Structure formats: C-alpha cells, structure tokens
Amino acid sequence: MNMNSTVPAGCYSAMPTTPLQPAPTPTAPMTPLKSAPMPAVPTMPLQPAPMMPAMATMPLQQSAPMPAVSTMPLQPPAVPMMPAPFAVPVHEVWADNFHDVEAAIGYFAAHARCVAVDVHYPGVVHGAADHHHLHDLVALTAEQRYATVKANVDALKPLQLGLAVVTDDGMVAAWEFNLSDFDPAVDPHAASSVSGRGLRCDDLRLRGIPVAKLTRALRLISRPGVSWVTHTGAYHVAYLMKVVSGGNKLAGDVAGFMAAVRRSLGEDVYDVATMASDCRDMPVGLEGIASRLGVAPPLSMHPLAGAGSVLALGAFMKLRFHVFRGNVARYRGVLQGLQAA
DSSP states (O other): OOOSSSOOTTSOOOOOOOOOOOOOOOSSOOOOOSSOOOOOOOOOOOOOOOOOTTOOOEEOOOOOOOOOOOSSOSSOOOOOOOOOOOOOBOEEEOTTTHHHHHHHHHHHHHHEEEEEEEEEOSOOOSSTGGGSSHHHHHHSOHHHHHHHHHHHHHHOOOSEEEEEEEETTSEEEEEEEEBOOOOTTTSOOOHHHHHHTTOOHHHHHHHOBOHHHHHHHHHHHOOTTOEEEESSHHHHHHHHHHHHTTSOOOOSSHHHHHHHHHHHHOSOEEEHHHHHTTSTTOOSSHHHHHHHHTOOOOBOSSSSHHHHHHHHHHHHHHIIIIISTTOOGGGTTOOBTTTBO
C-alpha cells in the first residue's frame, strides 16, 4: 500500500469545508485555580484539504485562545459552550467499497495524529448482572472488572467498528466498518442488545467485511506518535485489540492487557469519559459530553459506531486543548470500566 503523502487516486471526491466562526463569549466562564497557568497549547494548523475522490475531508479550524487553567485540578472549572466548527461525514464501509477505503486509510495512516474508535458488539453475556449498576462497578477491583471484559470479548464477535482520524495538517475523516463474522444463529450474543441497535444482521453477513481484512488496515495506523481515543473504553479498546491481534484472546490480567495495548497502540490511549469525570457540571454519556463541549453531531444516517467515533474525537480535542490546556498525561491509559469505574 502506498503510504506517501500523495492522496491515493480513485477514492473520494472533495467536499467543501465550512470555516469556523469566532467563538461566542462562553456561557459558563472557566475559573482558573490558584496554581500557575500553563502556557497556551497550540491548536492544529489549518491546511487546505487535498482533493480526494469520493470522500469529504474537512480541515480543523484554529480556535481563539482560552484562559489558562490549573495544571493539576481535581475538579476543573465548568466547561463553556463552544460553537461546533463543522459536521464530519461518516462513510459506511462494506465489502464492495472496502478496497477504495483501504487506499484512503493508507494516506491517513501516514499522517494520523489522533484516532478515535467506537465498537458495536453483541451485548454482554458474562457477568451482566454484576455490572448493571455503577455501584456494582465501584465495588469490584480492576482485576474483577477486567475478568468480565475478557470473558465477553474472548467469546463474542464485533458487529461494527467506527474510526475517526485527524491528521497532522488538520484533515478529518470517519468510517464505519460493517463486519461479517457474526452469525446470530450460532454465535453467542445478547438478543436484546443486537436488536436494540438497529443493525440488520443479514446485511452484515451478506455485505460485510471479514474482520481479517480490517486487521491489516488497522495495523497501518498503529504507529508511534498517534493518540488513540475512546469513550467508556474498556470494551472498545479490548475489541480493538482483538481485531488488531487477528482474533487472539486477551491477556490474562490487567497488567498484561495494558502491556499489549502499549505495544500495539502506543502510550497515548485516552478515555473521554475518564477525562470528563473531572469536569464540574459535565453531563454523563458521550452525546451529552459532546453537546456540552460544542461538538457538532456527525453527518451519519444512523447513530452507530462511526458516529460514536466522531463524537469521541471531537470531545477529546475540546477537552485536551481547551479545558486541560494540553495537560492530560494523568489520563493516559486510564480506561473507564477497567482501572476507573
């Protein structure tokens, strides 16, 4: 696969971008704590989007500087509402267009700065009763939570995987990969979870992509210098590791799992839910967090895995650069549902 900076021909047509308007005065101004302010973290530079056949890519816009906040706040100030720069289109990927998308991923993999992932999977079949309420999660140790994650991920097959990527030069793209390996007639699953997502399993079986093909594409992105992002990430990262490893079973304990994550994805793995939990007055849930931060809803026909990855990416960029001013090292590798309840 050509990994040069030239955009592969025969993939996507360019789509006009929408410039970011100046941000209005925040409705809930951020009150800095008493520790010394951090210097402003530079936002990503805006570059003209190259022409790509059949796919829209949109540049990130540079935003106005925000007041400095504390370097290590236990409870950062309330997050102001911010205008959304643009709505990112989500491109559905099936077997019949996967080849073209794979070429585009080669371009983005060579320049990726941050990748957000969201996985739709067929529910929870092990330990569901013990993990239904938040207080049940809090009562468990990290090893107990991981044992349940491992039991489910080892036994189940993912249905969809959403990826949203931002490059060093400010380009954004998002895909929703529909996977064909799951067969509801023979594979374990929680029936209510599958039906409640609005997915047509027959379409996935007939038109979807074998997970093995997606494994090769994801390995292109797994390189040093890329940040990986998710929301309530224990299951999402666990399924991502299963796909990247070619279907191997997860490690036996938390330490082994996180070591495998670092080998495959690097050190910079973040969970939007963990970061948002340190923000005062922040809603619960990815859509609520993204809305409060001013992230535009993605352009997607269905609010499934692709849309989830776009919201996670947008929320992470707002939290990292506007709320925490780049000081996010303490959130590195802390996944909600695993180390954090």
